[in-house]
Amino acid sequence: MNRQAQAAVLFLLGGALLHAGTTDLYLRYVKAGLRPLLLASGAVLIAAALATAWYERRRDRERHPHPEPRVAWLLLLPLLALILIAPPALGSYSALRSGTALQKPYGYGPLPAGDPVPLSVVDYASRAAYGHGRSLHGRAVRVTGFLALDHAGRPYLVRMALNCCAADAQPVKIALTGALPPVLRPDAWLEVTGAYAPGLARDPVNDGPVPYLKVSSSRPVPVPRDPYDETWNT
Template identity: 70%
Template sequence: MRTRLNGQAQAALLFLLGATVLHAGLTDLHLRYVKAGLRPLLLLSGAVLIATAAATVWYEWRRPPHAGEAHREPRVAWLLAVPLFALILVAPPALGSYSATHTGTALQKPLGFPELPDEGPLRLGVGEYAARAVYDDGRHLRGRSIRVTGFVAMSGSGDPYLVRMGLNCCAADAQPVKIALTGELPPVLRPDTWLEVTGGYTPRRTKDPVNGGPVPYLEVTRAEPVPAPSDPYDAPWDG
């Protein structure tokens, strides 16, 4: 005799799956899987799953006894539990230095270069600094103090990069943008350590050893370890 899901079991799975999706959407857990802009869709999906579970329970409660036995679902429906247990039991870390060093830079020429503040240190993302350094020849970066935050990755030859992974949609399409570091660096740099780097623009560039893409340098004057941000991914910078 084959095991089949009855209506109550289906409702329980749908409710637990919906509750797990809602939990991910209401916390920072979803940032491990998708970009922040998809949070409303996650919350909506979780609510729909819970509503479907409630409707299933209501239908089962109103159904006459012994009615519809032939319509029970095959046991393959238990596969619905797989993503549920994956979300509950496995919280994967954000993509880090291993992915960065095995994937070529995704730096693209932006649509434009917005004006920067005239005074004070510039706080730029890795993607923005790299794009301005490569495609704008650092015109608005020269002589400015620049602060950038990212995680450390080491090339095969031991050269340090500061990296952020950019998302178009979800972690499956994440691609790195890299800045090569030179100057006053800590004596020991561990891959996946998050650093806030202060320094200045330099016209020096290198090529990504994976795909030959351009990688600009940053002349470092200070580097301080910082906690990993709640959202470890960046959106691609397009100006």
């Protein structure tokens, strides 16, 4: 691979990063807060490609041909993967093979307005498990996540929480009771409305706390724009 070809690969890779960063595609790989860094990386790669091409065009001394390392063409693999393959968000298969990542928060803010109260999976689970449901008493809640069914058929509402990127995503789980749909399909996204239910289940993978939610109604919803839960670091 000569310098001109290297510049072309860099340009295409930078363009692919910019494409991902200006659409929702990047949310399949990294958290939304990293979007500026992703766009900056794409811009730097494009600038490097243009500088390389300009430099090569200005070289006027005689070149001595020599074989280029063929391994350099492997740089095309991540580019092709980014362009041709849009991986699905992690789902029930990953969730059931990882223990809940729920951790005790530093504190709880006031509940949002509304009836029912819209809460993330992480927010509801932490209030129910570590706050013993005190802030949830007397309030109906609405939570959205995907379904996971364990080996015994017990249903969980799950959201994968990110620290940085999809590679470190970990599940936070809510055990569902009450008025559940007659057919439960793993990985289906549901918006459930219900109320705090006392008691805790234990995650069979790491013995972590899994709070209950008593469902009063539910409805299927499309996969959200950002399938990961980013309240993890807030």
